[in-house]
Amino acid sequence: MLAPVIAGVDGSAESFAAAEWAAREAGRRDRPLLLLHARNWHPRQEGGESAGAARRRLARRVLRQAEERARRACPGVRLSDEQVEGPATAALLHAAEHAELLVLGSRGLSGFTGFLVGSVALGVVAKSASPVVLVRAGEEAGDEHLPAEDGSASDRTGYRDVVLGLDAGDPSDEVIEFAFEAARTRGARLRVLYVWQPPSALELGPGDVALAGRPQQTREWQGFLSAVLQVWRDKYPDVDLVECVPQGKASTALVRAASAAGLLVVGHRLAERPLGPRTGPVTHAVVHHVGCPVAVVPHA
CATH class of the missing domain: 3.40.50.12370 (Rossmann fold)
Structure with a gap:
């Protein structure tokens, strides 16, 4: 079985851009795409079963939105999704062990400030044994190509x-x-x-x-x-x-x-x-x- 391209999605604009980029990259590499959402649960969180069910519903909604964007970006991509328990950095690092590459969103700022990279992305980049691609919000297919005439x-x-x-x-x-x-x-x-x-x-x-x-x-x-x-x-x-x-x-x-x-x-x-x-x-x-x-x- 071919190792997939994995995109970490959390509902942010950056992660949706990462899902779209990952779909295009999976198509270029002829690899399956896995959309992964880490529910960042902590033992001290309260709420019991009802809170857990709410987190799962939210994760399902996020994954559906990411799937829609990924399919628009690359209609023929072989796509699956998965929910895992956090912490997010540990979950993504574990997933990366079985990935062709891991794609994450980074919070982009305008002007010359550039990336404001979150602690999760930096933690994954520092420790991942697989390639990690960081994608800013707003990244579109046209940005990868030369401008038209x-x-x-x-x-x-x-x-x-x-x-x-x-x-x-x-x-x-x-x-x-x-x-x-x-x-x-x-x-x-x-x-x-x-x-x-x-x-x-x-x-x-x-x-x-x-x-x-x-x-x-x-x-x-x-x-x-x-x-x-x-x-x-x-x-x-x-x-x-x-x-x-x-x-x-x-x-x-x-x-x-x-x-x-x-x-x-x-x-x-x-x-x-x-x-x-x-x-x-x-x-x-x-x-x-x-x-x-x-x-x-x-x-x-």
Whole structure:
């Protein structure tokens, strides 16, 4: 049985947008879609059986609404739904263990503020062993596509770029493969960014590339990135690949590159940190400030 695309739904506008995006992604991947609602029950809650029945009715209503939206987004999708007891973060993490990917909504804010990511989404991203995609409220099919000739939104044009933020010094096969597959299933261009910063004078040693001028440094990093991606270029010959090695701050460059993208892909190392599982600084920045859907792909 194929692992499903799972969308967590809670009745919010963000979660309904996530359900629609997940339906389209399930269609692209030829995977079933599971809509999951976690009833965030707590032992201290009162009300007995009547309160429990009310929570189940509310969950059923939320799932029906999400199902209607998902079927409109992708009429042919193989769809099922499920209610589980919370806490939501634990329930979603358990579901993600059996998922192709997990799709969640993030509270989007207007202007330059970007995502206001809830504690549930951040907790899932930090600990999930499966890819997690965060989708903002208002995300529509046309947002994934290039604008029509008159500048209007359209879902009949080609797909916008998939952007991959890559650490070329520690490349992850899981992250790279996710990005190439996303580009392949969309017929989209894949834009790979490796953002570098010159070392300080104290870090330089004899023969360091940083002693060269900036153009030569850029060429060196370009060659390094091309070498890292060569095996993937051979594996996915039909994917139009663009390699970029800008100098600067990684989070700033990725936010800028994602402004015209249909999907941003970043990696997240699964490692216990001193204060428990957390997202790294670049991942934390992009999930808060990028407007397009963000795929966070875990790796060892």
